[in-house]
Amino acid sequence: MRSRLFASLFLFVATVAPAGAQSTGEEGTSEMAKARAALPANAAKALFGGAREPAPMAARSIGAYARGCLAGAVALPVDGAAWQVMRLSRNRNWGHPALVAFLERFAAKGRSVGWPGLLVGDMSQPRGGPMLTGHASHQLGLDADIWFSPMPDRTLSTQERETISAVSMVDMAKRELDRSKWTDTRAKLVREAARDPQVARIFVNPPIKKALCDWESGDRHWLGKVRPWYGHNYHFHVRLACPDGEEACKDQDPPPSGDGCGKDLAWWLGPEPWKPSPPEKPRPPLTMDDLPAACREVLVAR
Numbered sequence: 001m002r003s004r005l006f007a008s009l010f011l012f013v014a015t016v017a018p019a020g021a022q023s024t025g026e027e028g029t030s031e032m033a034k035a036r037a038a039l040p041a042n043a044a045k046a047l048f049g050g051a052r053e054p055a056p057m058a059a060r061s062i063g064a065y066a067r068g069c070l071a072g073a074v075a076l077p078v079d080g081a082a083w084q085v086m087r088l089s090r091n092r093n094w095g096h097p098a099l100v101a102f103l104e105r106f107a108a109k110g111r112s113v114g115w116p117g118l119l120v121g122d123m124s125q126p127r128g129g130p131m132l133t134g135h136a137s138h139q140l141g142l143d144a145d146i147w148f149s150p151m152p153d154r155t156l157s158t159q160e161r162e163t164i165s166a167v168s169m170v171d172m173a174k175r176e177l178d179r180s181k182w183t184d185t186r187a188k189l190v191r192e193a194a195r196d197p198q199v200a201r202i203f204v205n206p207p208i209k210k211a212l213c214d215w216e217s218g219d220r221h222w223l224g225k226v227r228p229w230y231g232h233n234y235h236f237h238v239r240l241a242c243p244d245g246e247e248a249c250k251d252q253d254p255p256p257s258g259d260g261c262g263k264d265l266a267w268w269l270g271p272e273p274w275k276p277s278p279p280e281k282p283r284p285p286l287t288m289d290d291l292p293a294a295c296r297e298v299l300v301a302r
Helices: 002-015 027-037 044-049 095-113 157-162 184-195 206-215 221-225 263-269 294-300
Strands: 060-064 069-070 084-086 118-120 141-146 200-202 226-228 235-240
Touching: 002 221, 027 263, 044 294, 060 294, 069 226, 069 294, 084 095, 095 118, 095 141, 095 235, 184 200, 184 235, 200 206, 200 221, 206 226, 206 263, 221 226, 226 263
Parallel strands: 084 118, 200 226
Antiparallel strands: 060 069, 118 141, 141 235, 200 235
């Protein structure tokens, strides 16, 4: 019975592509189709990855950042006064209205510190949930990746948005900041994001965190929100706290007290995090049983 239910859900989601839905590029569509075909029918990422429109429900984030879904998502317009959305074929420019409002607000603040505009990477899928490729998080519509590359002074073509590469701020072979790329304006941009009261976390590559620690000579409170993590050398990952009153949304614990520039950062800058690990047996993908029950309603709402 359960297998028939999941098969029905898969067929339902895979065929939902309403008139006016954002078109995906041929390359992106092919990539997603291949990823979906390789998954069991009950994999939550196959089901949520096939949804092309948001659930027509009141906006709410349900569950945890890496185990949840999103109702009532809204799309960040692909072009704004101070931002452009990249990788349109992924159809991941969806978020909780609070995230879209933050990005619009933050883009304007970026201009005030000399940043020409944001290039916005992945946010969430139309109904949140696990993604077919990439992130483990980004499931609640409260996460967004912002490139360290500035927005050009022209509107990028669809093709350019698919092919232009972001620029790494870190020499990954040496795990050191690339000082020929990093600038004070980038530091100011991250600081502006961290100072927003709705922001819960910002993830950056460890040498970038070190650069921010060395750079800030005044109020250091905001640095506590900026956490070192693997990757994140091409972009910084902004995560909002759960919106007020949304009891189904599960916040992370607050970050540790202090600026995070001490022992924790020293560990990240040492050899321990980068030692090769013995191969692990691949974990099976999340199923609908692993997500909050309300995510079933989100998945099939129309």
